């Protein structure tokens with residue numbers, strides 16, 4: 001028997017009761033204790049609490065709680081997923097929203113109570129794994145426990161008589177079991193052997209892998225960064241904070257963590273289903289880019305697709321969106337160009353890329369009176385316009401019949417006020433409308449190549465063409481490699497834990513009363529399984545070759561003994 | 572490709588799609604025949620009136636007294652040189668009931684058995700036809716057949732029947748499952764062709780990825796297997812209460828007796844259900860990880876608590892609960908079986924409920 005068993009005489013599980021030490025230590029699962037009252041004093045309470053926390057029952061309850069706690073997050077809109085939906089929900093449910101806010105129900109997965117559950121679970125896990133690992137090391141160092149007195153009580157049993165010498169039989173059995181990769185040794189009159197330690201190792205590896213994954217996720221959360229950048233065909237980007245349109249990062253992120261690289265968008269290509277019920281569904285999106293790593297890296301060309309980000313160092317560049325950027329030229333009343341063939345990206349509003357945005361002429365424009373002024377246009381763009389009289393919604397996402405609709409304003413765009421404003425919207429506070437002949441807001445629809453002349457000799461706007469833009473997300477998720485390693489280890493460990501059976505085999509050979517050797521073999525698995533008797537039969541058959549059967553003495557006692565217990569299956 | 576070639580390809584695809592539809596409807600017809608054959612098997616099987624369980628349970632009390640005597644088999648090879656294998660005696664753990672497995676739906680009745688065999692042959696036929704339908708559908712869209720819920724459903728039922736037939740081919744004791752399985756397959760297909768039907772078409776770019784193939788194919792296989800495991804757990808619950816009622820001296824109703832007598836014993840059903848769930852759990856873990864890798868490639872984040880992701884996680888934790896429960900004293904048996912059913916309901920909800928109720932990144936074209 002192993003030393004660890006001797007030092008840890010815990011209560012024996014019900015199924016092992018009549019097997020004693022032979023059935024113990026087949027796993028390192030903690031013994032179930034009745035939740036008795038804690039001993040007095042602080043230390044008594046702490047110890048009691050710790051025991052409870054690291055028990056299987058509490059682990060099970062915490063797991064149950066965790067799955068329950070994850071549910072609200074799938075029902076209630078979450079700020080981490082869709083801020084707009086949360087805002088909508090707040091508007092619609094004015095009484096519920098404050099309550100939800102207090103309970104952290106709009107960010108379940110980072111709420112106090114959700115964190116409390118999984119932190120408790122992982123504390124429990126660590127509190128469970130550490131002693132289990134020690135115990136397992138002890139089991140590996142020790143030896144399989146000696147044979148129980150009555151092998152007949154074990155789940156699989158066989159016996160025969162042989163003329164071979166008991167010592168020889170034991171030796172043959174030891175050699176056989178060792179050949180079959182059992183850990184075996186002779187203890188007294190029997191050989192004790194055990195196999196399948198990988199089950200326990202796998203189980204421990206699985207639980208440790210869970211911790212590795214959790215730590216990797218936490219690490220990733222703290223150091224991650226994520227930024228978006230919209231680039232028009234021909235435009236470029238280099239990976240510094242100032243170049244991003246928006247940027248989010250974990251608490252411990254520093255600017256030095258950004259991988260140095262830059263890239264240029266050569267071309268964006270989108271193709272769409274032309275016919276059928278899913279007409280307009282995108283089929284491919286791809287961005288043709290040229291990138292270089294480091295300050296003086298060589299240019300390399302590659303394609304980024306929706307599922308195929310570009311990986312540079314720890315960063316990944318994803319293609320996340322696309323849209324159109326009409327190319328605009330603006331002239332003042334004297335014909336001087338104040339905006340030269342500039343591509344102005346617009347934001348898509350629907351699946352057919354109906355887009356809207358603003359064109360802002362900030363410098364260089366003088367009005368007919370010769371005064372400095374700014375121009376602003378509300379732009380509405382349809383890649384496929386249905387023709388006169390149709391709706392102002394695009395009919396198809398590709399550029400089949402592009403049309404740009406503009407409303408014109410002049411005055412102060414308010415860009416110098418210091419308050420950041422969206423590039424897609426006009427701040428009309430200090431803007432005046434251009435009026436048409438009827439005194440209404442001046443607006444016009446343009447096809448490619450067309451020019452609209454502003455009223456009162458205020459200049460003109462030419463719609464020169466359309467470029468496409470692509471939105472890129474650059475993310476850096478450190479720790480994801482560790483998460484993956486943990487995940488793979490978890491699967492392998494699980495497979496080991498669930499598919500490998502830990503089992504023991506004993507072979508006893510003693511000289512019977514009549515001088516003939518009696519061989520007894522028995523097998524025990526951690527759970528009942530058909531494999532244990534099968535394997536035992538196989539081992540017995542092999543051993544039987546070495547120690548062939550001897551004639552039976554015709555004693556009535558043996559006859560009675562040969563009747564198996566009621567209900568036992570015979571193989 | 573020239574314009575004419577595109578037209579031609581489109582025409583072939585439409586042709587294939589309509590072949591697929593015909594095959595699916597034919598499969599439904601054959602499954603319906605199989606359904607009636609299974610019913611006939613159960614009806615004829617009800618003629619046998621063997622009360623095996625009761626007999627075994629009464630005998631057991633007697634056996635308990637005898638159990639003190641060692642259960643030993645002595646191999647009588649005699650003095651001859653014939654080499655025989657020593658016989659292995661198997662004893663079940665103390666405290667469990669020793670009930671033999673029932674004979675199956677046919678109840679030992681010859682005619683019943685014949686109908687059962689006919690039913691299985693029909694099931695095999697329907698399976699092949701349905702498989703053809705799924706393959707034709709895949710060929711018509713030139714991608715894996717799981718771009719929308721219609722395709723998901725037809726693939727799912729094909730795989731579920733495949734798992735069943737596979738277990739039968741491995742000589743596992745699962746024939747009793749036939750009627751239940753075919754009933755759900757018919758429901759599943761009925762739902763697919765009426766509510767969920769979507770004309771075949773292409774996927775949005777985010778669904779083009781080999782990780783998707785891996786993720787979805789394993790998800791379907793896991794679901795189909797978990798279904799079989801859950802069916803085992805349900806059968807276990809019924810059989811277990813039947814057995815304990817008998818053991819307690821109660822008298823179950825004649826219908827319950829007729830049906831449950833023919834099922835395998837509670838212990839066998841319990842083990843069956845556990846083995847399937849345990850064997851599939853690592854694969855389910857893998858499925859979730861493959862999904863995370865795909866999400867990482869497609870959406871720029873591995874895990875975002877999207878409703879589908881959340882419910883996969885919940886399902887995973889629920890199955891982990893089940894496995895823990897089986898290792899925890901006081902939770903074995905019925906409580907663990909309830910957990911297995913809860914876990915499977917989570918899977919089902921993830922599959923149907925989430926697609927209909929919540930809009931997340933996962934709700935793609937055609938529901």
Ligand code: HEM
Pocket residue numbers: 027028029030053054055056059063121122124125126128129203207210494497498888890891894895898
């Ligand atoms: C993060 C949460 C956890 C998950 C997802 C989890 C999952 C699992 C799974 C799937 C198994 C089945 C493998 C098998 O049967 O061999 C298992 C077994 C086991 N778990 Fe956990 N577990 C978690 C936490 C814990 C905690 C906190 C403890 C300690 C109290 C624990 C102790 C055990 C033990 C002892 C076994 C093996 C039981 C046996 O030998 O059959 N687990 N766990």
